[in-house]
Amino acid sequence: MSVKSLIAAALGAASLALPALAETTYPLTLKNCGVETTIEAEPESTVTVGQAATEILFSLGLGDRLKGTSVWFTDVLPEFAELDSGIERLSDNDPSFESVVTRHPDLVTVQYEWHVGPQGLVATREQFADVGIAVYTLPSDCLGKDNSVGVDGTRLELYKMDNVYKGISELAEIFNVAERGEALVSDLKAREAAAIGKAAALDLPDDVSAVFWFSSAEMDIDPYVAGQGGAPAYMMNALGLENVVKSNEEWPTVSWETIARANPTVIVAARMDRRRFPADDIEKKLEFLHSDPVASQMDAVRNNRIVILDAHGMDPSIRNISALETLADGLAGFDLK
Secondary structure: OOHHHHHHHHHHHHHOOOOOOOOOOOOEEEEEOOEEEEEOOOOOOEEEEOHHHHHHHHHOOOHHHEEEEEOOOOOOOHHHHHHHHOOOEEEOOOOOHHHHHOOOOOEEEEOOOOOEOOOOOOEOHHHHHHOOOEEEEOHHHOOOEEOOOOOOOEEOOOOOHHHHHHHHHHHHHHOOOHHHHHHHHHHHHHHHHHHHHHHHHHOOOOOOEEEEEEEOOOOOOOOEEOOOOOHHHHHHHHHOOEEOOOOOEOOOEOOHHHHHHHOOOEEEEEEOOOOOOHHHOHHHHHHHHHHOOOHHHOHHHHOOOEEEEEHHHHOOOOHHHHHHHHHHHHHHOOOOO
């Protein structure tokens, strides 16, 4: 889809008047990540496995339903800091099945299938069903994606914000707050259109390119960079940038020699609070780029065309919109004619 088409679609959707929506009728049956899922009654409590799921529920005004959260990349959105401080964090990373079950949630709300799915690190859907707990996984992790291929799955088609909007709308329906979901989606679509429009107005040359660097297991080995189909690829496509990484894996490892040969116009680096790997630290990323004999020779480094993005904004989430806005602002600050 062209940039102009993206703008028109986003503006058109955002401009529609919000209708009064009916109350949810239970039991509610949804097709969720290929699995028929039935919600018997309005959930009074949930545990989230994934920051994206947590922040969607906070944005829907459902913080009082959360009995525990897990899998965090960075601090919660500032507007939810006080709310989040009163909710138990089961784990910054992968929670145990037992830690989730002992909170007795009606629903487990999941960001990634690799946490709760056919080979889930936490559990399978069937294990939760055996103890009477329903599972809802954000569709942004499974629509147009094969999670059985590669460590983080492989995109079969370009990720789009509609997948996030679908998750918002379905969670709003599950929790019987459909009008809140429609309002949130409308706001995000308007911001999406504005960011795309800002980049379109720059009239960038066709050969402007980028690489998104998430992290690296060690500083001196191949980095995890964004492939052709995920959220960063959507951002690059929406703003008129070519992705120099050609893999369809979500986060493939690619050598700096290969990246340097492609010589991206812009480098987008992730900033996060997580410290699982040395390169999770943005200061170490920047130090590496300016000191490594290969990376330091790229035009983007020599001309300081580096955009720092919130790491969670690189994963499918409502933060994709603020990341899109930050990237559009960054491009506007570079001389790319």
